[in-house]
Amino acid sequence: MQLFTLLLPILFSVMSYASIKTAHLIVVNIFLLIYLVKLGLLLLNSKKLEVFTKAFRIPEMLVSVLFLASGGYMLTEKPEVSTLQIVKLILVFASIPMAVVGFKKKIKTLAALSVLMIVAAYGLAEMNKKAQTRKKDVATEVNRIPGTEGYSAEAHGELLYQKQLNCVSCHGPQGDAMIAGAPNLKKSVLTESEIIGVVRHGRGMMPPYKDLNEEELKALAVYVKNLQL
Numbered sequence: 001m002q003l004f005t006l007l008l009p010i011l012f013s014v015m016s017y018a019s020i021k022t023a024h025l026i027v028v029n030i031f032l033l034i035y036l037v038k039l040g041l042l043l044l045n046s047k048k049l050e051v052f053t054k055a056f057r058i059p060e061m062l063v064s065v066l067f068l069a070s071g072g073y074m075l076t077e078k079p080e081v082s083t084l085q086i087v088k089l090i091l092v093f094a095s096i097p098m099a100v101v102g103f104k105k106k107i108k109t110l111a112a113l114s115v116l117m118i119v120a121a122y123g124l125a126e127m128n129k130k131a132q133t134r135k136k137d138v139a140t141e142v143n144r145i146p147g148t149e150g151y152s153a154e155a156h157g158e159l160l161y162q163k164q165l166n167c168v169s170c171h172g173p174q175g176d177a178m179i180a181g182a183p184n185l186k187k188s189v190l191t192e193s194e195i196i197g198v199v200r201h202g203r204g205m206m207p208p209y210k211d212l213n214e215e216e217l218k219a220l221a222v223y224v225k226n227l228q229l
């Protein structure tokens with residue numbers, strides 16, 4: 001067990017953010033399932049709860065460590081933590097001692113409350129995800145012809161970045177997803193012409209976008225520049 005905990009940082013350092021996120025999600029679901037089963041057993045048949053707890057002692061420990069470690073890792077990689085995430089963290093950390101005591105001492109209300117809090121934290125995480133996708137809604141009726149009335153390079157760039165090209169898959173809708181080794185665009189210090197250079201020619205893991213015309217490159221650069229803090 002201790003060896004396993006020691007190996008985790010090494011494991012995480014070779015995994016990408018996206019795969020750790022997926023692992024976190026899977027682990028959270030297993031964690032939740034274990035606790036729902038335990039709660040069911042506690043309420044219906046506490047003899048069976050003892051059998052289950054004994055049989056699942058090691059897997060439960062593994063899942064808990066993985067759950068907290070992957071969650072902790074994701075937090076350190078996030079440039080900013082939202083209020084929703086803080087509430088989620090408080091719920092998770094408050095629920096742990098409650099669950100430990102509740103299940104050990106067979107205090108049904110305490111155990112039920114702890115599971116409820118974990119479920120609530122899970123719900124918050126889902127809400128957070130929805131809130132983020134909602135922000136992605138981008139107008140598709142955008143004037144794309146520079147020099148004509150109502151043209152905005154910013155809006156054109158947003159459309160290209162968010163919808164027409166695949167920038168979001170590495171940089172995320174806010175520019176700060178940092179997937180596949182992508183830097184946080186909010187913290188970028190590049191000028192417009194430097195951004196144009198990176199997008200046109202690509203760099204490292206980032207593919208080149210050779211088919212974009214000058215106006216499109218300029219619009220992207222204006223949009224990405226405005227993401228900068």
Ligand code: HEC
Pocket residue numbers: 161165166167168169170171180181182183185187188189190195198199203204205206207209220224
């Ligand atoms: C496959 C993932 C991927 C995609 C898709 C992608 N990027 Fe990148 N981007 C990266 C990576 C990785 C880097 C860092 C490259 C390096 O320095 O090695 C990067 C770097 C950048 C930089 C430089 C930031 C800085 O401060 O150095 C800009 C600007 C940028 N990307 C904009 C875009 C735009 C705009 C798009 C869409 C047209 C896009 N990227 C699509 C992965 C991606």
